[in-house]
Amino acid sequence: METSIETLNNTVYMQYDRKQYANETLVDLYKNLLRPRMIEEKMLILLRQGKVGKWFSGIGQEAIAIGATMGMNSDEYILPMHRNLGVFTSRNIPLNRLIGQWQGKMSGFTKGRDRSFHFGTQEYKIIGMISHLGPQMALADGIALADVLEQRNKATLVFTGEGATSEGDFHEALNVASVWKLPVIFLIENNGYGLSTPTNEQYKCESLVDRAMGYGIEGKKIDGNNVLEVYDTIRRIATDIRHNPRPVLVECMTFRMRGHEEASGTKYVPQELFEEWALKDPVQNFENYLLLQGVIDKDYVDELKIRIKIEIDNAVDMAFSEPDINADINIELADMYAPVGDINMEPENSAKTDKRYLDAISDAMRQAMRRHSNLVIMGQDIAEYGGAFKITQGFVEEFGKGRVRNTPICESAIVGAAFGLSINGYKAIMEMQFADFVTCGFNQIVNNLAKSHYRWGQNADVVVRMPTGAGTGAGPFHSQSNEAWFVKTPGLKVVYPAFPSDAKGLLTAAIEDPNPVMFFEHKYLYRGISEEIADEYYTTPIGKARLVKEGEQLSIITYGLGVHWALDYLNEHLEVSADLLDLRTLLPWDIEAVTETVKKNGKVLILHEDTLCCGVGAEIAAFIAEHLFNYLDGPVVRCASIDTAIPMSKSLEDNFLAKSRLDEAIQKILQY
Numbered sequence: 001m002e003t004s005i006e007t008l009n010n011t012v013y014m015q016y017d018r019k020q021y022a023n024e025t026l027v028d029l030y031k032n033l034l035r036p037r038m039i040e041e042k043m044l045i046l047l048r049q050g051k052v053g054k055w056f057s058g059i060g061q062e063a064i065a066i067g068a069t070m071g072m073n074s075d076e077y078i079l080p081m082h083r084n085l086g087v088f089t090s091r092n093i094p095l096n097r098l099i100g101q102w103q104g105k106m107s108g109f110t111k112g113r114d115r116s117f118h119f120g121t122q123e124y125k126i127i128g129m130i131s132h133l134g135p136q137m138a139l140a141d142g143i144a145l146a147d148v149l150e151q152r153n154k155a156t157l158v159f160t161g162e163g164a165t166s167e168g169d170f171h172e173a174l175n176v177a178s179v180w181k182l183p184v185i186f187l188i189e190n191n192g193y194g195l196s197t198p199t200n201e202q203y204k205c206e207s208l209v210d211r212a213m214g215y216g217i218e219g220k221k222i223d224g225n226n227v228l229e230v231y232d233t234i235r236r237i238a239t240d241i242r243h244n245p246r247p248v249l250v251e252c253m254t255f256r257m258r259g260h261e262e263a264s265g266t267k268y269v270p271q272e273l274f275e276e277w278a279l280k281d282p283v284q285n286f287e288n289y290l291l292l293q294g295v296i297d298k299d300y301v302d303e304l305k306i307r308i309k310i311e312i313d314n315a316v317d318m319a320f321s322e323p324d325i326n327a328d329i330n331i332e333l334a335d336m337y338a339p340v341g342d343i344n345m346e347p348e349n350s351a352k353t354d355k356r357y358l359d360a361i362s363d364a365m366r367q368a369m370r371r372h373s374n375l376v377i378m379g380q381d382i383a384e385y386g387g388a389f390k391i392t393q394g395f396v397e398e399f400g401k402g403r404v405r406n407t408p409i410c411e412s413a414i415v416g417a418a419f420g421l422s423i424n425g426y427k428a429i430m431e432m433q434f435a436d437f438v439t440c441g442f443n444q445i446v447n448n449l450a451k452s453h454y455r456w457g458q459n460a461d462v463v464v465r466m467p468t469g470a471g472t473g474a475g476p477f478h479s480q481s482n483e484a485w486f487v488k489t490p491g492l493k494v495v496y497p498a499f500p501s502d503a504k505g506l507l508t509a510a511i512e513d514p515n516p517v518m519f520f521e522h523k524y525l526y527r528g529i530s531e532e533i534a535d536e537y538y539t540t541p542i543g544k545a546r547l548v549k550e551g552e553q554l555s556i557i558t559y560g561l562g563v564h565w566a567l568d569y570l571n572e573h574l575e576v577s578a579d580l581l582d583l584r585t586l587l588p589w590d591i592e593a594v595t596e597t598v599k600k601n602g603k604v605l606i607l608h609e610d611t612l613c614c615g616v617g618a619e620i621a622a623f624i625a626e627h628l629f630n631y632l633d634g635p636v637v638r639c640a641s642i643d644t645a646i647p648m649s650k651s652l653e654d655n656f657l658a659k660s661r662l663d664e665a666i667q668k669i670l671q672y
Contacts, residue, residue: 013279040058045314063286067232122458133442136170137160141176143424157183174186209250210221215247218246222250347537351534355504358501362392363533379392419452431465435480436482450516468480486587492516493587497505508540543588544593558606598624605666
């Protein structure tokens with residue numbers, strides 16, 4: 001058809017090719033296209049009336065969300081952004097629930113804890129974004145990986161904007177999907193502006209889809225305002241990659257007719273762009289096209305708009321009449337974590353073998369892999385090479401490369417993929433080659449893994465293994481103790497064993513636990529200590545300390561390598577009688593055990609390898625001072641490493657570490 005055709009006093013400014021699609025399909029596309037437009041128009045009225053606090057408008061971009069969603073099967077995951085109202089309405093989420101979500105009501109999906117489309121719902125197979133824009137692309141990789149491993153023949157669709165393509169998460173996710181041949185459609189909504197920044201200030205390439213070549217994948221650029229073209233493109237790609245798994249990058253050209261959000265305004269956009277794109281309005285053009293083709297008539301349009309208006313008004317009344325949420329501190333705290341259930345397991349027989357710390361960790365993972373066919377281990381060099389410390393040596397031969405996966409060097413994408421696996425029914429262990437490298441995956445851990453259950457009830461069944469610590473002269477980027485970064489983050493569990501028996505039992509418990517666990521393993525202990533441990537699979541309770549040694553003069557509270565420093569000291573200084581309490585878990589830490597030993601001895605030394613300022617010891621010392629002051633016979637003394645980066649040379653490293661000041665600290669507290 002011609003570019004512009006006069007019909008019923010209206011003009012069609014876009015070319016549509018209906019191909020083989022029946023009238024019923026075209027009408028469904030139109031109904032799904034009209035509905036979010038009318039919802040948005042209502043929300044903008046409510047915003048002006050002060051009844052809605054914030055709104056991110058997708059007016060002008062509806063064809064992308066509608067066409068893409070309808071091009072997918074209803075049981076396939078979609079990961080949208082905050083302008084993709086059409087994804088949610090096309091999946092037939094009750095409108096009163098969506099409005100309840102936007103208004104922070106209990107009928108929403110986040111119990112008032114998050115706004116807009118920052119939520120997911122397993123019922124409708126939608127996984128929403130977080131404000132950081134890019135991370136959901138790696139989640140799509142993990143979701144698709146689970147489908148591939150289960151041979152489900154499904155595709156996954158993930159949205160992003162042209163602005164977020166500058167983020168590392170975009171590049172990492174595309175690279176992983178390409179290398180692993182994952183059936184993911186990466187859809188870029190290129191609306192010309194990242195908030196106020198035009199595309200010529202965001203990237204140099206002519207088209208973002210050209211980046212597909214750099215990852216060895218297919219790319220396709222389409223008119224994002226043409227709902228038929230979007231629908232046909234996504235439908236055909238999804239059909240193909242279900243049976244020939246691989247990622248595809250699709251760039252949809254469109255325009256944002258409102259501001260980034262309503263308070264932003266649109267003064268930064270030239271008026272001629274609005275005039276140009278107004279002619280390409282996806283709703284009006286498709287409506288006019290269907291009228292021209294005789295698929296619908298004016299009466300149908302009028303009746304449909306009346307029905308949708310009634311539906312919207314009823315949903316608004318229902319959501320707005322719902323009472324506000326009453327805050328309950330107990331509910332809030334409980335919802336940070338998924339319920340664990342009974343995961344305590346004792347070995348059925350008494351057979352034990354002397355094993356090193358490293359072997360205990362390997363033992364735990366090997367037995368867990370046998371126990372859970374849906375457990376995947378991912379990390380750099382962990383497959384044939386066996387990992388930097390050879391902990392996964394031989395795993396590929398037993399479990400195959402599908403479940404023991406070498407990864408590119410992209411920590412953020414792999415943590416995100418681990419979360420995606422969990423969303424789609426799998427368990428995941430992700431190995432940081434060194435705990436220092438966790439900075440590259442920090443956002444995924446503290447904002448996605450940690451918050452997801454609290455925000456929308458989705459647990460993250462992920463263990464992040466963290467080879468950590470000093471004593472090997474490895475310097476500032478392979479030796480630091482960074483556990484305190486994560487102890488500050490509700491929603492995570494932080495485990496740090498000091499003995500082989502605990503390393504095995506706590507790692508298996510972490511794998512059984514449906515919550516995200518940061519599992520710290522001290523590198524110095526890997527081959528430095530051994531212990532008889534049970535041959536069978538067993539768990540050690542997370543959150544429970546271990547009283548390693550009993551004494552009467554003082555209490556030493558520590559964890560990790562600090563336990564062995566204290567043990568060595570007490571064995572060399574038999575005149576000092578001390579309780580030695582190994583915390584084992586740092587979040588949640590064992591308040592009851594700490595309370596008991598403080599009440600017993602009245603003198604307390606807190607020892608850890610991490611630097612002094614704001615280390616784990618500061619929190620424990622504050623708790624003791626606030627709650628156990630009356631039982632103290634002296635100040636709570638902390639012994640920690642000095643507040644510098646960790647140096648390489650042995651003399652500097654020895655000076656840095658808390659061990660060099662342990663005797664001084666103990667003598668100080670004994671003097672009281």
